[in-house]
Amino acid sequence: MSAQPSTTPTRRRNRFARVPLLVWVFLLVPFVVELFWVFWPAANSFSLALTRWDGIGLAEPVGLQNFRDLAADPIFLTALRNNVIWVLGFGGLSVVGGLVLAVTLNKPGPLVGLYRSAIYLPMVVSLAVSGLFWRVMYAPEGPINGTLGLLGLESLERQWLADPAVALWAVLIAAVWRQVGYIMVLYLAGLKGTDGTLEEAAAVDGANAWQRFWRIVMPQLRGVNTVVFAVTVIDSLRTFDIVWAMTRGGPYNETQLLSTYMFQQAFTTGNLGYASAIAVVIFALAIGFIITYLARQARTED
């Protein structure tokens, strides 16, 4: 299946010579670009995390002090808690929503294409713009409060983005609105790959729809589940734009996520060492899921 000039066993040092020079250039240029703009900065973040640096003078090495400070920093702890809520809430709601919609819209039929397009349309809107859309929705005089008023639920009306008790969830709903379509697309593809005859056989044997789904369909979606799980967690830890657009982490840091707090520390406050330490924490939380995803991709490469 490959075009390599064929199969005589060669010694390792000959392999370098057998690849034409031009091909080495083809490989090395992109690789070096990525090395310089991704891996080198990433490595730098680790060393910066051990310093105190305002970006102007010299970085002053402080060992693990930044991490000790983080452990005692109430805003960091809020951000960490919020990120856990975010992974569970944002991840849970968009996975359940995406899966339910995928199963509902799996079979073709009249209007089904239209429903699908409507659900994944928000995906083309950037996270920042989604945030602005939802600022309009959540405005004190906006449509959400207006609708609640019309329904006679005035007691539920509130300043959604300014109320510390609900602001995080208000932002989270906006993010879910945009994510569900993506998850639905992934599951629709997964469902396409399932074997319909198994389900029919089970139906003949008298299994109801619920049992068929959990016993027959779900086990076949294991691959998609892994990808969805890894993607969701990685996305959750990256989430920045929508929070920044809607609340900048406020009110009173109640919607602060690790990413927004890191950005604030770096570019608003100018504590670059401290910000790098937060970035290292984000990395540490993400790395397990990155490896999960990579391992899966490596397997499909074989």
Add this chain to the structure above:
Amino acid sequence: MSALAPPATTGAPTAAGTRPAARRRRPRPARSPWLHVAMVPVTLLWLSPIVFVLFVAVRSYDDIAGRGLGALPASFSLDGFATALTEGGVLRSLGNSALVTACAVVLSLALSSFAAYALSRFDIPGRRTILLTMLAGNLLPPQILLVPVASITDAVGIADTLTALVIVQVGFGIGFYTFVLHGFMRGLPGEVFEAARLDGAGPGGIFWRIVLPLSRPSLAALAALATTWIFNDLIWAMTVLRSEAKFPITAALLNLQGGFASAWNVVAAGSLIAAVPTAIVFFLFQKQFVSGLLVGANK
């Protein structure tokens, strides 16, 4: 899905083997109306934010101020759009976004198709490790790169330029695009290469005359995806750029929101304008877009 079919089928021969016959003849009972009973409200609810923003955008300032943001439109005015485009700087920032997106998409796809070609068609030592390393770079949380990237752009002398933004987007994206293109190119039939080689084509000629044309479907899928990603980016723009005149649309909109805080029609109009280019890409290339999203998820 179809656009990236080769890697999918080579990757999952078992699924492909049992499937097609089974899918065709599956008899289905007539659909119940309950699907529509459930889905019509869900769909309307899903579209409601977009519809409401549209309502707000076409109302006049006085209408919104007088009757509240939640009211249905009683006026029609394009003032919001006009103000956003001119005073709000949306037009200028759209230009910046278009420039950055076009350059970054072309450059990243060019570089990653080079790398993918080298990795997929040549016996490069350690190629699997190289490939996965490149993909891993794209999976890193951007936060771990922000501070050093900002200082590197300073050191190289391209701080606060669109060039820097393009380079950063290219560097961060390459790994993923290379991975996807590698999967595709690996599935291209070997006979074509054999024939070209016999005709005396070198590696460069084979790339240009055979690999690139054959890879068009997956390049299109990636282009659709990369366009929306880069156009929609906020965090890299905020990291690399300082002066407002250079902001792409996402960053400019957040400023607009600060400057026109009470003029909801302007903010709404600006947000809609920002969504239009990616919506066009989406509707023109819906198939490629969806197949792009599936990359990395196919079993």
